[in-house]
Amino acid sequence: MKKSAWFIAAGAFLLADIISKLAAVRLLAPHLERTVVPGFFSLTLTTNRGIAFSMLADVDSPIKTVLLTLTAALALGYICWTVATEKSLPWGYGLGLAMIAGGIVGNAGNRLISGSVIDFLDFHAGAYYWPTFNLADTFICVGAAAVLWQILVHTRPRP
Secondary structure, three states, X not given: OOHHHHHHHHHXXXXXXXXXXXXXXXXXXXXXXXXXXXXXXXXXXXXXXXXXXXXXXXXXXXXXXXXXXXXXXXXXHHHHHHHHHOXXXXXXXXXXXHHHHHHHHHHHXXXXXXXXEEXXXXXXXXXXXXXXXXXXXXXXXXXXXXXXXXXXXXXXXXX
8 A cells, every 4th residue: 555545545534534423413412312223223422531432431530631642642653653664555454554543533633622522323232232432433443453454364474
């Protein structure tokens, strides 16, 4: 993957996250479930002051947002350094890093602006609910899986 393609992909993932969150805020009422697939998928506008799966959401500390933003900045810096220093990136690896980068910037931007992240994707099976999430969370998880797959399956030992 060329570096220019990587930046375009990362920007596209970020843009998709921003547009989806703006649409959710504009079209959904907070905490009111809008069923899409009965018994399986709904759209429910919520905010998350913590990290994935609402971990740290109950922590009331003025430095929490700073620490979470710093962690995101360090991860993003490492990803950008990796992209900048590699001569070429395999497509799966590059696309995975672009997904992670777009997701990091999307969630960190929310956190910096409002102190919380906008979530709206709500999957469930009957009474069992997966924590509500957003596209940035999806991009981060799928991107991490793609990078891990690339490392574990496609990395050849060097002689």
